[in-house]
Amino acid sequence: MPFSAHDLRYHAEQSYPLLYAYLHRNAQRFLGSLKYDAFEVDTVIGHVVEQLVRLGLLGGGDHTPHAALDQLSDAQFYAFLNRSVRNKAIDRLRKRRLQVNTAAELEMADDDDSDNSPLNDAVESLWGATPFSTPEEITLHVTSQNELRSVLKHCIMVLSAAPNQLQAVMKELHEIGADELFEDIADELQLSLAGDPNPHISQHKDHAHKKLRHCLQQQSSHLTVMVALRITLYTKHSADKKDYSVEMSSLTQTDLSISDVEQGLHGLVTEGLLSWDGEEIVHLTAAQMKRLARFYKED
Amino acid sequence: MSDDTVTGGDAPMHGDYTKLAQWLQSVLLPSDQDEPAILTQKNDTQLELVLTDDYHQPFYQQLPDFALAMLSGDPLATIHYTPLLYHLVACRPCHAAYLDFYDSLRYALHNQDYRQQFIQGTRTLSGTPHRMLAHLCQSLISQAEALLRQAHHDHSDNDEAARSLLQMALQVSSHITQNSLRRQALQDLVRVATLFDGPTSPRTEESNVYSYSPVMASAGVLRRGGRGGQHADDVLRAQRMQSAIIHLQARNLEGFIVQQDDMLELHLQHLDAALHEKQVVISVLLGSLLEPIRWFGGNPDAIRSTQAVDEQGTLVMPIGTTDLRLSNPEERNLLEALFLILEVRTAN
Numbered sequence: 001m002p003f004s005a006h007d008l009r010y011h012a013e014q015s016y017p018l019l020y021a022y023l024h025r026n027a028q029r030f031l032g033s034l035k036y037d038a039f040e041v042d043t044v045i046g047h048v049v050e051q052l053v054r055l056g057l058l059g060g061g062d063h064t065p066h067a068a069l070d071q072l073s074d075a076q077f078y079a080f081l082n083r084s085v086r087n088k089a090i091d092r093l094r095k096r097r098l099q100v101n102t103a104a105e106l107e108m109a110d111d112d113d114s115d116n117s118p119l120n121d122a123v124e125s126l127w128g129a130t131p132f133s134t135p136e137e138i139t140l141h142v143t144s145q146n147e148l149r150s151v152l153k154h155c156i157m158v159l160s161a162a163p164n165q166l167q168a169v170m171k172e173l174h175e176i177g178a179d180e181l182f183e184d185i186a187d188e189l190q191l192s193l194a195g196d197p198n199p200h201i202s203q204h205k206d207h208a209h210k211k212l213r214h215c216l217q218q219q220s221s222h223l224t225v226m227v228a229l230r231i232t233l234y235t236k237h238s239a240d241k242k243d244y245s246v247e248m249s250s251l252t253q254t255d256l257s258i259s260d261v262e263q264g265l266h267g268l269v270t271e272g273l274l275s276w277d278g279e280e281i282v283h284l285t286a287a288q289m290k291r292l293a294r295f296y297k298e299d
Numbered sequence: 300m301s302d303d304t305v306t307g308g309d310a311p312m313h314g315d316y317t318k319l320a321q322w323l324q325s326v327l328l329p330s331d332q333d334e335p336a337i338l339t340q341k342n343d344t345q346l347e348l349v350l351t352d353d354y355h356q357p358f359y360q361q362l363p364d365f366a367l368a369m370l371s372g373d374p375l376a377t378i379h380y381t382p383l384l385y386h387l388v389a390c391r392p393c394h395a396a397y398l399d400f401y402d403s404l405r406y407a408l409h410n411q412d413y414r415q416q417f418i419q420g421t422r423t424l425s426g427t428p429h430r431m432l433a434h435l436c437q438s439l440i441s442q443a444e445a446l447l448r449q450a451h452h453d454h455s456d457n458d459e460a461a462r463s464l465l466q467m468a469l470q471v472s473s474h475i476t477q478n479s480l481r482r483q484a485l486q487d488l489v490r491v492a493t494l495f496d497g498p499t500s501p502r503t504e505e506s507n508v509y510s511y512s513p514v515m516a517s518a519g520v521l522r523r524g525g526r527g528g529q530h531a532d533d534v535l536r537a538q539r540m541q542s543a544i545i546h547l548q549a550r551n552l553e554g555f556i557v558q559q560d561d562m563l564e565l566h567l568q569h570l571d572a573a574l575h576e577k578q579v580v581i582s583v584l585l586g587s588l589l590e591p592i593r594w595f596g597g598n599p600d601a602i603r604s605t606q607a608v609d610e611q612g613t614l615v616m617p618i619g620t621t622d623l624r625l626s627n628p629e630e631r632n633l634l635e636a637l638f639l640i641l642e643v644r645t646a647n
Contacts, residue, residue: 002415002418003418012467013424013467013470013471016424016427016435016471017421017422017423017424017426017427018418018422020427020428020431021418021419021421022418025418025419039346042346042428042430042431042434043346045431046346046348046349046431046434047349049431049434049435049438050348050349050350050434050438051396051399053435053438053439053442054350054354054356054359054360054438054442054445055359055360055362055363056360056442059439059463059464059467060460061460061463063457063459063460063463064360064460067360067363067364068363068364068366068367068404069363071367072407073411074415075410075411075412075413075414075415076407076408076410076411076413077407078413078415079406079407079410079413080403080404080406080407081403082406082413083402083403083406083407084399084403087399087402087403130398130401130402130405131369131401132369132384132387132397133398135324135327135328135387135388135394136320136321136324138384138387138388139320139321139323139324139327139388140316140317140320141377141384142320142323142377142381142384142385142388143316143319143320143323144316144320145377145378147378147381148377148378148381148384151381151385152323172322173319173322176318176319176321176322177318178318178319178322181319209326212326212327213326213327213329213389216327216382216385216389217358217382217385217386217389218382219382221382222381222382225381226378255375255379
């Protein structure tokens with residue numbers, strides 16, 4: 001009797017013995033020379049079990065939303081588990097400093113399944129590299145994409161509530177030659193780096209970095225920027241041509257909920273970029289529109 | 300909407316953002332994160348949870364969706380998951396988990412006809428290695444803790460999800476026969492269960508409150524029944540009798556819980572003189588986690604004794620009824636877990 005992702009989600013107690021048996025078999029298969037080391041086998045199984053619990057799948061019921069693993073066919077789900085076991089087994093083999101060639105190790109395994117063939121590694125190379133395989137790759141991506149860089153811009157702007165911290169970050173931007181970003185923010189906030197150097201700049205810099213770390217990972221920052229970008233794209237002149245307006249439905253598009261848009265709008269109100277009090281149609285003055293467009297509009 | 304077409308990997312980059320990227324990385328990556336903690340096991344003899352302090356529930360649970368969006372070539376993937384992308388720079392364990400999920404999902408998508416192997420082995424929890432049941436319990440309890448802490452942080456409510464995980468941990472633990480392993484499986488249960496009302500300071504024992512916990516019946520205690528030439532039948536009977544009782548201990552005081560038909564009866568002995576001739580209130584801290592016990596008074600946090608403690612410091616009081624049986628080993632384990640903390644205090 002096989003089990004599925006659905007079984008693990010809704011019938012965890014009944015499915016766990018089968019999950020264990022499946023993982024155990026594969027862990028032994030991929031652990032090669034460590035296959036009889038009970039601790040290593042347990043470690044590999046425990047890793048996958050913990051992953052499934054942490055994802056909200058194993059025992060998650062309806063308390064966690066259905067996600068990628070729920071969309072897989074049963075065959076794909078088994079393949080996913082199999083690969084997770086293999087990856088952890090290789091980690092353990094490496095950790096034990098065995099001079100193991102992964103392919104050779106797999107070749108030696110006592111199962112003749114096709115997925116156990118070293119040819120898989122050759123096929124794997126055809127799939128291409130993993131995107132965002134290093135933090136460097138991610139930071140290069142987020143800084144070179146306008147929408148993602150706008151979040152960084154937004155978070156630096158938020159520092160304006162603490163002028164010394166803002167100044168410390170602006171000084172850094174100036175020093176590394178991030179001229180475009182520096183000028184955008186300096187223009188918007190009418191800042192200048194002229195003046196005596198702040199003796200506590202290092203301390204201010206540390207505090208600023210901490211705030212930036214927090215702000216950049218916040219969904220609210222992301223929504224504020226998304227909504228700002230959409231306002232610049234979808235806002236039209238109102239009937240009397242005196243100001244601008246945009247309907248909420250234009251801001252949601254297909255991927256944001258009304259509450260997401262409301263959260264974004266509240267963010268812009270907090271920053272003083274907008275006057276909005278829950279109306280279905282968002283109105284902007286010409287000055288507000290100009291300011292938003294200057295700062296957030298696509299390059 | 301983009302000023303370049305990068306979707307990660309080996310796509311070409313336009314413009315020189317390298318220095319800004321390097322600076323951003325230095326901002327996001329705290330200096331103490333030199334080694335990926337997720338890949339290191341602290342203890343190489345005992346199976347431990349890997350993700351504890353490094354588990355960031357809202358981000359971690361997005362990882363497979365993000366990986367799948369990337370694998371599906373969704374051009375808006377990085378825009379939809381912007382906070383996650385920034386988080387992946389700041390958190391090495393989550394980044395390592397992303398790489399793992401991406402690889403496994405890619406393999407799964409390229410193996411639509413993956414041949415499912417025949418699964419041999421046990422179909423029951425009791426037949427599954429109990430150390431792995433203990434690990435599952437610890438995972439479930441730790442996850443419940445993460446949900447409760449996240450809910451507190453977000454001012455949201457995850458109580459039902461956390462309660463469900465703790466209930467499952469209790470049910471699974473009841474299949475672990477070895478007392479010490481069962482104790483280990485549930486070692487964080489009381490601490491996590493107290494988080495339902497928000498994080499509190501560590502529990503301290505108040506001087507006027509007697510806090511009882513179950514005493515594990517050791518093999519030695521059971522074997523003692525066999526001394527003096529008794530027959531094996533007598534030993535087995537003694538073991539059965541022992542197992543149908545939950546022994547409790549608080550400091551130097553002892554007590555026990557027995558069952559009369561459906562009724563659970565609490566026996567306390569040698570209570571302090573300050574409690575003599577007074578009524579007491581019993582609080583079963585985990586009593587609301589499972590429903591099978593119908594507590595007298597309806598509230599397991601405040602079960603009031605109908606009689607006063609006698610002059611010898613003895614109190615016998617019914618505390619509730621249940622269909623579970625202390626004579627059934629698994630049901631006994633479940634009941635014992637519910638009584639991990641039983642507090643006795645003077646009724647006002």
